[in-house]
Amino acid sequence: MGRKLLLDKAHIENIRYYDVYRANGGYESAEKALKMTPELVLDEVKKSGLRGRGGAGFPTGMKWSFIAKPEGVPRYLVCNADESEPGTFKDRYLMEFLPHLLIEGLLISSYTLGANSCYIYIRGEYAWIPDILEEAIADAKKNGWLGKNIQGTGFDLEIYVQRGAGAYICGEETALIESLEGKRGNPRIKPPFPAIKGLWDCPTVVNNVETLAAIVPILRIGGEEYAKYGTGKSTGTKLISACGNINKPGVYEIEMNISVEEFIYSEEYCGGIANGKRLKACIPGGSSVPIVPANLLLKTAKGETRMMTYESLSDGGFATGTMMGSGGFIVLDEDQCIVKNTLTFARFYHHESCGQCSPCREGTGWMERVLKNIEKGKGKMSDIDLLWDIQRKIEGNTICPLGDAAAWPVAAAIRHFRDEFEWHVLNPEESQVRNFGLAHYADPLEIAAPAAV
Amino acid sequence: MAEEKKLFKVKIDGIPVEVEPGTTILNAARQIGGDIVPPAMCYYSKLQGSGGKCRTCLVKVSKGSEADPRPMPKLVASCRTTVMDGMEVANITSPEVLDARKGVVEFLLLNHPLDCPVCDQAGECSLQDLGYEHGADGTRYEFKRRTFEKIDIGDKIQLHMTRCILCYRCVYTADQLTEKREHGILGRGEVSEISTYIHKSLDNEFIGNVIDVCPVGALTDKTFRFKNRVWFLKPVDAHRDCDKCCGKTVLWLRGDEVFRVTARKDKYGEVEAFICDTCRFDKKETKDWIVEGPRKIDRHSVISQGQYVGVVKPHDALPDVLEGRQPKLLMNIHSISQVNRPEIDLSKIEGPAHSDDFKN
Amino acid sequence: MFSEAKLNKVKEIIARYPQGKQKSALLPVLHLAQEEFGGWLSAETMDYVASLLQITPIEVYEVATFYSMFNMKPVGKYVFEVCHTGPCMLRGSDNIVDYIKKKLDINVGETTKDGLFTLKTVECLGACGYAPMMQLGKHFREHLTPERVDEIINECRVNAN
Numbered sequence A: 001m002g003r004k005l006l007l008d009k010a011h012i013e014n015i016r017y018y019d020v021y022r023a024n025g026g027y028e029s030a031e032k033a034l035k036m037t038p039e040l041v042l043d044e045v046k047k048s049g050l051r052g053r054g055g056a057g058f059p060t061g062m063k064w065s066f067i068a069k070p071e072g073v074p075r076y077l078v079c080n081a082d083e084s085e086p087g088t089f090k091d092r093y094l095m096e097f098l099p100h101l102l103i104e105g106l107l108i109s110s111y112t113l114g115a116n117s118c119y120i121y122i123r124g125e126y127a128w129i130p131d132i133l134e135e136a137i138a139d140a141k142k143n144g145w146l147g148k149n150i151q152g153t154g155f156d157l158e159i160y161v162q163r164g165a166g167a168y169i170c171g172e173e174t175a176l177i178e179s180l181e182g183k184r185g186n187p188r189i190k191p192p193f194p195a196i197k198g199l200w201d202c203p204t205v206v207n208n209v210e211t212l213a214a215i216v217p218i219l220r221i222g223g224e225e226y227a228k229y230g231t232g233k234s235t236g237t238k239l240i241s242a243c244g245n246i247n248k249p250g251v252y253e254i255e256m257n258i259s260v261e262e263f264i265y266s267e268e269y270c271g272g273i274a275n276g277k278r279l280k281a282c283i284p285g286g287s288s289v290p291i292v293p294a295n296l297l298l299k300t301a302k303g304e305t306r307m308m309t310y311e312s313l314s315d316g317g318f319a320t321g322t323m324m325g326s327g328g329f330i331v332l333d334e335d336q337c338i339v340k341n342t343l344t345f346a347r348f349y350h351h352e353s354c355g356q357c358s359p360c361r362e363g364t365g366w367m368e369r370v371l372k373n374i375e376k377g378k379g380k381m382s383d384i385d386l387l388w389d390i391q392r393k394i395e396g397n398t399i400c401p402l403g404d405a406a407a408w409p410v411a412a413a414i415r416h417f418r419d420e421f422e423w424h425v426l427n428p429e430e431s432q433v434r435n436f437g438l439a440h441y442a443d444p445l446e447i448a449a450p451a452a453v
Numbered sequence B: 001m002a003e004e005k006k007l008f009k010v011k012i013d014g015i016p017v018e019v020e021p022g023t024t025i026l027n028a029a030r031q032i033g034g035d036i037v038p039p040a041m042c043y044y045s046k047l048q049g050s051g052g053k054c055r056t057c058l059v060k061v062s063k064g065s066e067a068d069p070r071p072m073p074k075l076v077a078s079c080r081t082t083v084m085d086g087m088e089v090a091n092i093t094s095p096e097v098l099d100a101r102k103g104v105v106e107f108l109l110l111n112h113p114l115d116c117p118v119c120d121q122a123g124e125c126s127l128q129d130l131g132y133e134h135g136a137d138g139t140r141y142e143f144k145r146r147t148f149e150k151i152d153i154g155d156k157i158q159l160h161m162t163r164c165i166l167c168y169r170c171v172y173t174a175d176q177l178t179e180k181r182e183h184g185i186l187g188r189g190e191v192s193e194i195s196t197y198i199h200k201s202l203d204n205e206f207i208g209n210v211i212d213v214c215p216v217g218a219l220t221d222k223t224f225r226f227k228n229r230v231w232f233l234k235p236v237d238a239h240r241d242c243d244k245c246c247g248k249t250v251l252w253l254r255g256d257e258v259f260r261v262t263a264r265k266d267k268y269g270e271v272e273a274f275i276c277d278t279c280r281f282d283k284k285e286t287k288d289w290i291v292e293g294p295r296k297i298d299r300h301s302v303i304s305q306g307q308y309v310g311v312v313k314p315h316d317a318l319p320d321v322l323e324g325r326q327p328k329l330l331m332n333i334h335s336i337s338q339v340n341r342p343e344i345d346l347s348k349i350e351g352p353a354h355s356d357d358f359k360n
Numbered sequence C: 001m002f003s004e005a006k007l008n009k010v011k012e013i014i015a016r017y018p019q020g021k022q023k024s025a026l027l028p029v030l031h032l033a034q035e036e037f038g039g040w041l042s043a044e045t046m047d048y049v050a051s052l053l054q055i056t057p058i059e060v061y062e063v064a065t066f067y068s069m070f071n072m073k074p075v076g077k078y079v080f081e082v083c084h085t086g087p088c089m090l091r092g093s094d095n096i097v098d099y100i101k102k103k104l105d106i107n108v109g110e111t112t113k114d115g116l117f118t119l120k121t122v123e124c125l126g127a128c129g130y131a132p133m134m135q136l137g138k139h140f141r142e143h144l145t146p147e148r149v150d151e152i153i154n155e156c157r158v159n160a161n
């Protein structure tokens, strides 16, 4: 059994309630932190090597140290619970089953940052979770962990839950801030960064739910000890939400030292591919990260075992690697159509583009339409190159990374599965009644894999 | 204090310039002037918060600053990126920039109706200019373009949303120049649109300025009589005593008739000063005005051809105006326009082309 | 108009933000309004919300039309929002959509004649591991099969009476 830091107590009955959580060592990290100076807590977080779990993987300690501290201006901590990247459903698990773990993390983090108000921005569709969180917040307050003069330290904190209303883009931190201000979720043009000018133009830190929850074990065992979990710069544990064609979809906590193969095939985690099928491809970090065929998933282009770490997953760059992203692990079996899957992602990003900047606003819809033609057997060979060109002209040219997120899945699908796209074009009728199948996508690679495009 | 401000040394396409700290790359380029100025479709120096959206002004920062010479990893929007001391920027000398810009232009034109033959803005449209300069020959878009009904927002302004490029300029204008904004951006993504939601007229003493800031023909002046092609009109600078605005305008004349009144625009298409709606909409007699003299138009746009003597067919003059380059859009307009009436020969139309000429 | 209790709720929401930042309450208050006034936001409802928060109506329209959970038109009493993004598609969401279409004799985006059911397809709802799934009101219905769908439809019919 892999070591756990976040879900170690998830099996305890009623752990979602204050008394049970407290009786099982809950709020002890907060007790410890409140006796330290904020600087010392920050040191522990820096030592832990914790990297943001929201997708970008930016070191949390460093991010916190950037927050501006002008005299007399309030600072804010915002918890990003917008969780909308297809394949990702881990934050939901934490909030539903371990709300106090999150609240404790928010308390320690707010104390460290000197924030007296903290907002949890949760996606609107998780409509029942605010009730769970608000109940937990009320209980924590009743027990002196929130409100005024917390545990006699003189530190005040209020936590509020704000519901979004259906917009993936509000997961982008500046769009989230706009939305929290009661506006359209249009990402801001940076700089200025939120650490200088965020919520209501005050210094603000936005962190993912899992990142903030991970602060609790860091304080419990110490930053140095936390850094001993995992591999290299991928310290600690990571929640992976596994879905698609596997036997046991669900949320797993892994120590970042296991191989992708073990994660997919072991009974402890995904339990192998469903219905005895073979593995065709995988998108290991949420819909926006590059899809890779089976042969590049389990081994890197250099022939090394691919591990569930930030570094190993991205080994080979976009040519042969992918990314850890948000940990939304999507598995495709041999019966799945890459074109169709790519189409649903393109449709998703088209649907979610805020429409502020022209490459994303116009390009995402265009990609969806071209992909739809190919998928329906109405595509032309030149459409594949057209798609490549459209994604290329979106990537890197937009205000926020949603443009990239829309471009990457299309690029990677064409890069690795061009045969399958061509087959759709050349066999318009057949492609409507059967799938391309596994083809050569699981064949062992002999040499360093080429980038097809 | 008369302390001398330190100026930042910047190079754009190899041309050095010294600017004040806080200047954007775009404005530094404008200080140099000429071909190296990036095109700007959404930025408007007089509107706070504008810019960053259209992405036509993308440039490459090949050297970040003297202190940190690393290049920036991505192209940046020059209108919203401030210069650093020692920064080096590539605009037209960077193939990467030109390629990206071509992409942006294609995106901007993707859903554009290309109905230039019937558009009031033709001849003074930033998108048209941009298309000539950077566009591809045809469109690779094979799908139905999105269309909207044109609507009157009040009796003075017409909104032709299909042409809008969502630059947000009119929204900022209403926010910053009027007491209460009544129109805005509705919807999301590709289907977002400028609208009032429930039909409302825009009524405010300065709202007419949205017509001048609109870079395309999405917001037009309904009082512009006879919908004349601008290049048949003679622009003159004029002024009057106005208690609401500076009263300095351009009158667009044919003979002695005032066809419309606009603010004075500089070579980047920005107004020199905003004008009030009384000057714009209600003063349509030459006797209302003191004419200063002909307006010099130094934009290299198609509008300038109106100043050529003896022009009969608008498109004949285009290659001249474009310094010998062939215009790409107008020539093919029939094949790609939604106003697809190839049987209509523009040159056969008596006088200026009128939208009625294209009605089915 | 909101009831006294709802108005107090609005006040409580506004109190979460610093003075003068009451516009931040817009999303929560629109949610309340949609629940309260028939499951959608009419122009009158939005104007009312604008007056409550002392902002201009266009600010409300801009926001309401941006977010997909706000209905700008009336919908059926029960809205089946079936997810059809990649992970759900991989687990057969298309079949579920087809099944509901046949069973209720409506297309995606339509409402049954009795005004009871509306079928929508939506993008990923964060339940990819429990696919196929749909949102029904406040809750998710996961691991859908034709049998589960039948049960849900029956349940709604019973509750409606």
Ligand SMILES: Cc1cc2nc3c(=O)[nH]c(=O)nc-3n(C[C@H](O)[C@H](O)[C@H](O)COP(=O)(O)O)c2cc1C
Residues within 6 Å of the ligand: A051, A052, A053, A054, A055, A056, A057, A058, A060, A063, A080, A081, A082, A083, A084, A085, A168, A169, A170, A171, A172, A173, A174, A206, A207, A208, A209, A211, A212, A400, A401, A402, A405
């Ligand atoms: C389009 C887009 C969507 C995003 N969605 C989320 C999200 O749902 N949840 C999240 O935590 N971060 C999301 N992010 C990342 C956030 O912008 C931000 O980096 C993150 O909340 C920082 O937290 P971390 O440092 O703890 O990872 C998204 C980013 C982009 C560009």
Ligand code: SF4
Residues within 6 Å of the ligand: A169, A186, A187, A352, A353, A354, A355, A356, A357, A358, A360, A361, A398, A399, A400, A401, A402, A403
């Ligand atoms: S990239 Fe897309 S989502 Fe991001 S600001 Fe531009 S249009 Fe909006």
Ligand code: SF4
Residues within 6 Å of the ligand: B163, B164, B165, B166, B167, B168, B169, B170, B171, B194, B210, B213, B214, B215, B216, B218, B219
């Ligand atoms: S109507 Fe004109 S000014 Fe307004 S957003 Fe559209 S293009 Fe810009």
Ligand code: FES
Residues within 6 Å of the ligand: B039, B040, B041, B042, B043, B051, B052, B053, B054, B055, B056, B057, B058, B077, B078, B079, B080
């Ligand atoms: S002018 Fe700079 S992005 Fe539009």
Ligand code: FES
Residues within 6 Å of the ligand: A086, A087, A088, C083, C084, C085, C086, C087, C088, C089, C123, C124, C125, C126, C127, C128, C129, C131, C133
């Ligand atoms: S893809 Fe359906 S819930 Fe995520």
